[in-house]
Amino acid sequence: MEELTGRFREDDKEFDIDFPEFDPKRFYQSAEPSYSEDLIEIYQFFQSEFGLPRRVFYPCCDRDASPTRAFPKSEVIQLDISEDAVDLLKRHGIEALSGDVRKYRPEEKFDLLILLNPCIKTRNATHTIKRGGHIIANDYHGNTTQMLRNPFKYKFHGTIHHGKKPMKMLDTKYSKRLLNETNPFFNLYSVFTKRF
Numbered sequence: 507m508e509e510l511t512g513r514f515r516e517d518d519k520e521f522d523i524d525f526p527e528f529d530p531k532r533f534y535q536s537a538e539p540s541y542s543e544d545l546i547e548i549y550q551f552f553q554s555e556f557g558l559p560r561r562v563f564y565p566c567c568d569r570d571a572s573p574t575r576a577f578p579k580s581e582v583i584q585l586d587i588s589e590d591a592v593d594l595l596k597r598h599g600i601e602a603l604s605g606d607v608r609k610y611r612p613e614e615k616f617d618l619l620i621l622l623n624p625c626i627k628t629r630n631a632t633h634t635i636k637r638g639g640h641i642i643a644n645d646y647h648g649n650t651t652q653m654l655r656n657p658f659k660y661k662f663h664g665t666i667h668h669g670k671k672p673m674k675m676l677d678t679k680y681s682k683r684l685l686n687e688t689n690p691f692f693n694l695y696s697v698f699t700k701r702f
């Protein structure tokens with residue numbers, strides 16, 4: 507197993523995000539779900555490399571519904587602690603649950619977990635996926651770093667190179683270098699398997 511070297515994101519932290527001037531009720535009443543073309547392509551690339559996930563879980567999703575477009579043949583479940591965000595998704599026919607992912611216990615575990623800027627630690631969501639299930643994560647809240655620091659539990663497959671087409675998986679050594687050198691704000695999407 508390769509050593510993780512260098513300085514990565516602080517990993518022992520959960521994030522509170524406050525928007526003092528922001529009135530969530532009003533915002534979510536008129537807002538629409540958001541769909542990112544980039545994310546949809548990244549998820550489609552994931553499927554071409556790792557196969558079709560039967561059940562996909564996207565906690566801490568806010569109003570981003572990109573996985574529902576990218577995985578039309580999968581069962582996609584989104585979850586957020588914000589009831590306003592969940593109501594908005596449901597109004598648009600998206601399957602969404604309101605609640606705290608740290609307490610959520612699915613009846614059946616998922617094949618793929620998506621963690622993008624989730625405000626929670628990785629370990630507070632990975633109980634929801636099967637052994638051998640995949641995780642796609644960015645590192646803005648340290649989720650990728652947390653998995654790189656625990657290679658016994660999380661097998662690292664590399665980072666998806668999505669800047670140029672065709673997309674490809676960067677090898678793990680190069681991916682770590684890139685992650686180490688890149689501001690986590692500039693999203694790099696990494697793929698892991700939960701070993702146990």
Ligand SMILES: C[S@@+](CC[C@H](N)C(=O)[O-])C[C@H]1O[C@@H](n2cnc3c(N)ncnc32)[C@H](O)[C@@H]1O
Nearest residue numbers: 566567568586587588605606607622623624625
């Ligand atoms: C920064 S947003 C990220 C939204 C989306 N994933 C994206 O990247 O655009 C974080 C979201 O996580 C939700 N959240 C924070 N803590 C949570 C928890 N413990 N359980 C479920 N959702 C949570 C917040 O309500 C918020 O909608």
